[in-house]
Amino acid sequence: MGRAIIIVFSVIVMWALAHSAAAMDHESRSQSWKQKKEPKRLPCGPSNFTFYLHNTVYNPAVDNRNNFNSIYGRPPNISFPNPFSFGVQNTFEDPLTAGPSISSASLGKATGFYILNSFTEYVLFHIFTANITEGEYRGTIDIFGQVREVDPIRYLTVIGGTGDFLGARGLASNRLVKIDRVPPAKWTLSFDLDLYY
Ligand SMILES: *[C@@H]1O[C@H](CO)[C@@H](O)[C@H](O)[C@H]1NC(C)=O
Ligand SMILES: *[C@@H]1O[C@H](CO)[C@@H](O)[C@H](O)[C@H]1NC(C)=O
Ligand SMILES: *[C@@H]1O[C@H](CO)[C@@H](O)[C@H](O)[C@H]1NC(C)=O
Numbered sequence: 001m002g003r004a005i006i007i008v009f010s011v012i013v014m015w016a017l018a019h020s021a022a023a024m025d026h027e028s029r030s031q032s033w034k035q036k037k038e039p040k041r042l043p044c045g046p047s048n049f050t051f052y053l054h055n056t057v058y059n060p061a062v063d064n065r066n067n068f069n070s071i072y073g074r075p076p077n078i079s080f081p082n083p084f085s086f087g088v089q090n091t092f093e094d095p096l097t098a099g100p101s102i103s104s105a106s107l108g109k110a111t112g113f114y115i116l117n118s119f120t121e122y123v124l125f126h127i128f129t130a131n132i133t134e135g136e137y138r139g140t141i142d143i144f145g146q147v148r149e150v151d152p153i154r155y156l157t158v159i160g161g162t163g164d165f166l167g168a169r170g171l172a173s174n175r176l177v178k179i180d181r182v183p184p185a186k187w188t189l190s191f192d193l194d195l196y197y
Pocket of ligand 3: 132
């Protein structure tokens with residue numbers, strides 16, 4: 001009777017030891033697997049970035065051919081009123097600066113276009129590349145989305161990047177900094193980017 005109890009007890013102890021050894025082994029294997037599989041963190045760009053975009057429209061009435069960086073395309077061929085220029089495209093190559101003033105540090109250029117895409121108000125659907133060639137970070141940032149004039153903050157998306165911004169995605173919060181409607185129309189927009197890599 002006594003021996004039987006000892007045998008049963010030692011079987012239980014051996015089973016428990018074997019089980020915990022297996023558990024430890026499993027744990028250490030999963031640790032080393034984790035170490036192997038954990039992706040190496042690549043150096044990535046800034047998590048926030050701000051630039052100011054300066055746009056001057058070409059206006060044939062004042063013929064500012066020496067001082068413009070955006071041009072409207074032909075209006076759609078329609079015979080009814082089109083007060084918000086639905087379907088009109090503007091192509092731009094705008095200087096970018098680090099501060100709100102055009103004379104602040106240059107960062108590069110934004111090239112792309114917008115299309116006016118509302119019948120009832122001014123909405124400018126933007127697609128452009130910010131080519132950042134000066135300053136601490138260099139590379140391109142691709143931005144996409146609606147700029148509805150009445151909104152104080154317009155939320156666009158960052159859909160990619162190159163260079164220091166390689167793999168960037170995120171949010172581009174846009175605000176109107178100033179506008180001068182006297183022909184040729186000029187405006188400055190700010191873009192505050194929250195970036196994820
Ligand atoms: C990011 O934000 C911090 C804090 O607001 C600011 O000091 C820094 O200059 C910003 N970085 C860039 C690249 O804009
Ligand atoms: C505009 O459309 C009308 C009617 O379809 C056509 O006769 C005219 O040639 C078009 N004009 C242009 C500039 O394409
Ligand atoms: C950005 O600008 C630099 C300098 O002008 C140029 O070499 C480069 O090709 C540009 N990149 C893009 C994507 O436009």
